[in-house]
Amino acid sequence: MRGIDLVKTLNSTSPTEPSALVNIHAGERFMDIHNFAVKNKLTILGGADPHVGIGGWTLGGGHDPLTAKYGMGADQVVEMDVVTADGALRTINEHCEPELFWVMRGSGGSTFAVLISVTVKAYPSISTGLYTFSYNTTSDSDTFWAMTAYFHSQLPRLSKAGLFSYYFVYPLMPGVKNESTQGMVAGEFLDPGLTATEMQKIVAPMEAELNAADWGDPVYKGGLADEHPDFSAFWAKNNAPQDAGISGKLGSRLLDKKALTSDMAKLKASLRTSTPVPWSILGHLVAGAGTHSPPDGIPGSSNAVGPGWRKAYAHVVLPRTWTPLNDTQKITASDDLRNARVEALRQLAPDTGAYVNEVDPTEPEWQDTLYGDQYSRLLEAKSKWDPTGVFWCQHCVSSELWDADDPYGLENRV
Structure with missing residues (x-):
């Protein structure tokens, strides 16, 4: 069921430390998330476009005006509910399946599992x-x-x-x-x-x-x-x-x-x-x-x-x-x-890269551009969590291991 819920209120009143944890269904859009934040006197990081959903935004890293202050959207995640390629519903965090938790935050993680909900840090209301x-x-x-x-x-x-x-x-x-x-x-x-x-x-x-x-x-x-x-x-x-x-x-x-x-x-x-x-x-x-x-x-x-x-x-x-x-x-x-x-x-800027959610889909050096020196670790995790390739997308981790019949047509020209 879709929704946004206040999971836990924390003691901090510092503007740089979270004051609450909020669970958000992966289908929620930021127009509703920001309104929830206002109602509860909180600040929740999110996309500038109110129609963007928290699911893909978080999986890809998630930039926001406040990321310069608090970090990326993926940096705010403390727990996720996901369905993995074997059909299992799992709750993952830094203690439970930490490797899957690592890859799901920032890699465009839909190629590893289906995101159901995400629990994130929320900060005090700020002027x-x-x-x-x-x-x-x-x-x-x-x-x-x-x-x-x-x-x-x-x-x-x-x-x-x-x-x-x-x-x-x-x-x-x-x-x-x-x-x-x-x-x-x-x-x-x-x-x-x-x-x-x-x-x-x-x-x-x-x-x-x-x-x-x-x-x-x-x-x-x-x-x-x-x-x-x-x-x-x-x-x-x-x-x-x-x-x-x-x-x-x-x-x-x-x-x-x-x-x-x-x-x-x-x-x-x-x-x-x-x-x-x-x-x-x-x-x-x-x-x-x-x-x-x-x-x-x-x-x-x-x-x-x-x-x-x-x-x-x-x-x-x-x-x-x-x-x-x-x-x-x-x-x-x-x-x-x-x-x-x-x-x-x-x-x-030859040594930086590009944002996975806003990159040219025909980027020729995509492994290095999107994932940098983390790619080998991501590829190893992919072989563990989805060895038969249930999840696939263009320029996602392990996509080069499959032959695709030009899935994006003219978009795939290199």
Whole structure:
């Protein structure tokens, strides 16, 4: 039966330590989970899109605005109910079937067992400062890409100061008629526990540099500070109607401090190559101190979250779309995304990887990109828990051991 239940109330009132344990059915969506959190004065990590379900989000690792503070979604899991390939219903945790518990958290674990429910840490209700920003200059110009590279170079500093962000990079912003402001980097910074004034002080040095920089064309900046008493209530309002979907795919790469700060010329060139007009970047400042080392620890000391998350700061996503049912556009966009655009980010950050839930499905180096040096351990666990391959999916653990008749059609071009 679907549902969300408060399992246990803990004694902690610290904002970095859990104050409760909550059991959530794998089919629940975050619109309901966030509303449950508000009702119970809790903060539960979850997807920004209210229509995302906790099941696949958790199995793949799960990023959220708060992961920079508390760690990945998979880091919050203390127990799971699953059905394994032999048909058995099992409750797994760090003491009961710890190896299966390890692989199910972060590896895209549906290839190991069917998730029925998950028990996660919940934190005290927390206020948040909000800073909505927009930095504009001439579209697709050297100034625009210098500004974009500089913005990205500041992400590690901003993250260490406590900020997280969802942001967009538009080399050519649709609907903006003034060419001098058609190039835009815009989004929101949030910081749980800080006031709007404190947030502005963190952002101020970056904006001062944007004012003083001599990149050729003027840079225009704007920002609006605000505060919200309950982060979960703020996030629960993000409840737009669900549409029918689009014809498209994502490419992505995790960027670490070295990629973001060591070579500004390379950073500028790589970002520019990754995103020609008319495309855009969907950026996530969701990694950081909490992701690198969750403050309350990880049950069982570790899990199968892709190791790139443990040193990344930015999760950079390159969306691509095409006209529905237009196979020519589909092939062209897919090949260009894989061979040129994601490759530019791979060259910038060759030692990180990508998020298993938001990666190009034709990623050629998928074992290393998604699983890193954990892959051999995952493969060994797969042979134990599903030796006959009851569970299979493209680019999941052990999928290379099977011959598949192009299950995704044109999506499977390499």
